[in-house]
Amino acid sequence: MSATIIDGKLLAETIRQRVADEAKRLGITPGLTVVIVGEDPASQVYVRNKVKQTEAAGFHGSEHRLPESTSEANLLKLVQTLNNDPSVHGILVQLPLPDHIDPDLVIRTIDPAKDVDGFHPINAGKLAVGQDSLVPCTPQGCILLAKTVHPDLTGLNAVVLGRSNIVGKPVAQLLIQESATVTVAHSKTQDLSDVCARADLLVAAVGRAELVKRHWIKPGATVIDVGINRVADGLGKSRLVGDVAFNEAKEIAGAITPVPGGVGPMTIACLLANTLKAACWAEGKPAPTF
Numbered sequence: 001m002s003a004t005i006i007d008g009k010l011l012a013e014t015i016r017q018r019v020a021d022e023a024k025r026l027g028i029t030p031g032l033t034v035v036i037v038g039e040d041p042a043s044q045v046y047v048r049n050k051v052k053q054t055e056a057a058g059f060h061g062s063e064h065r066l067p068e069s070t071s072e073a074n075l076l077k078l079v080q081t082l083n084n085d086p087s088v089h090g091i092l093v094q095l096p097l098p099d100h101i102d103p104d105l106v107i108r109t110i111d112p113a114k115d116v117d118g119f120h121p122i123n124a125g126k127l128a129v130g131q132d133s134l135v136p137c138t139p140q141g142c143i144l145l146a147k148t149v150h151p152d153l154t155g156l157n158a159v160v161l162g163r164s165n166i167v168g169k170p171v172a173q174l175l176i177q178e179s180a181t182v183t184v185a186h187s188k189t190q191d192l193s194d195v196c197a198r199a200d201l202l203v204a205a206v207g208r209a210e211l212v213k214r215h216w217i218k219p220g221a222t223v224i225d226v227g228i229n230r231v232a233d234g235l236g237k238s239r240l241v242g243d244v245a246f247n248e249a250k251e252i253a254g255a256i257t258p259v260p261g262g263v264g265p266m267t268i269a270c271l272l273a274n275t276l277k278a279a280c281w282a283e284g285k286p287a288p289t290f
């Protein structure tokens with residue numbers, strides 16, 4: 001039996017269309033500003049897709065590119081300017097930042113109401129206590145993808161592999177909110193493969209290319225692969241692989257997201273949804289949910 005391949009690209013398209021329709025219906029033009037410091041080649045594709053899709057949704061997109069040598073003070077000043085600009089509803093500072101800049105300080109400087117990444121401690125705290133907030137995009141995307149297979153996640157044994165602030169922790173919070181039974185496993189977990197093999201829903205977010213092998217997966221389980229790892233293809237080029245060894249995993253899983261075309265496109269769709277939410281709040285209108 002071969003797994004159902006969950007089409008993240010298609011679901012992302014549907015969500016982007018709904019976001020665009022809602023913005024139009026509400027008469028709102030959400031504004032998203034992306035700040036990039038230096039040239040991280042790995043994030044170029046992401047930035048390109050993001051800008052293209054922001055404009056396709058009828059949003060106002062803008063981009064600030066600062067040189068690698070930009071001082072922390074200079075970046076903080078730009079963030080404050082954007083905080084005070086009413087045409088900017090969402091601010092995304094691309095991570096990682098150069099070593100001389102403290103990412104936590106930058107994140108804390110973003111107005112929580114414009115923090116469309118959902119990384120500000122205020123938003124992380126609201127998510128933890130179940131208050132309405134801007135929720136990190138990739139975790140939101142993971143839940144929407146999982147729900148295409150399990151519309152109700154109640155009681156499901158979910159294992160989150162990875163404990164980062166940007167994916168592992170928030171995805172675990174969302175799964176708890178969905179009444180799943182949640183285990184957070186990571187590189188220090190004992191008998192890691194056995195723990196994963198108990199999951200009905202496995203979310204792999206460790207950032208290690210093809211770490212998750214066939215025997216880590218329970219037969220019929222749903223696998224959401226968050227990893228986006230660029231590896232050499234042996235022919236002098238590179239290709240993207242996830243945290244899951246896809247070809248063997250699809251022989252045992254019930255459903256699985258591919259890389260590319262799985263979680264990645266959903267991250268951008270949820271970023272647009274968050275930007276619309278921030279814009280609705282700013283304009284005192286009820287924010288739609290997706």
Ligand SMILES: Nc1nc(=O)c2c([nH]1)NC[C@@H]1CN(c3ccc(C(=O)N[C@@H](CCC(=O)O)C(=O)O)cc3)C=[N+]21
Binds near residue numbers: 045093095137228268
């Ligand atoms: N503040 C901040 N927020 C982020 O959300 C953030 C970030 N910094 N830094 C970089 C990572 C990476 N990331 C991706 C999102 C979408 C795709 C994506 O759309 N991928 C497609 C195409 C990939 C390709 O072909 O290269 C796919 O997986 O199918 C990839 C990567 C967001 N990140």
Ligand SMILES: [Mg+2]
Binds near residue numbers: 162164205206207
């Ligand atoms: Mg992690």
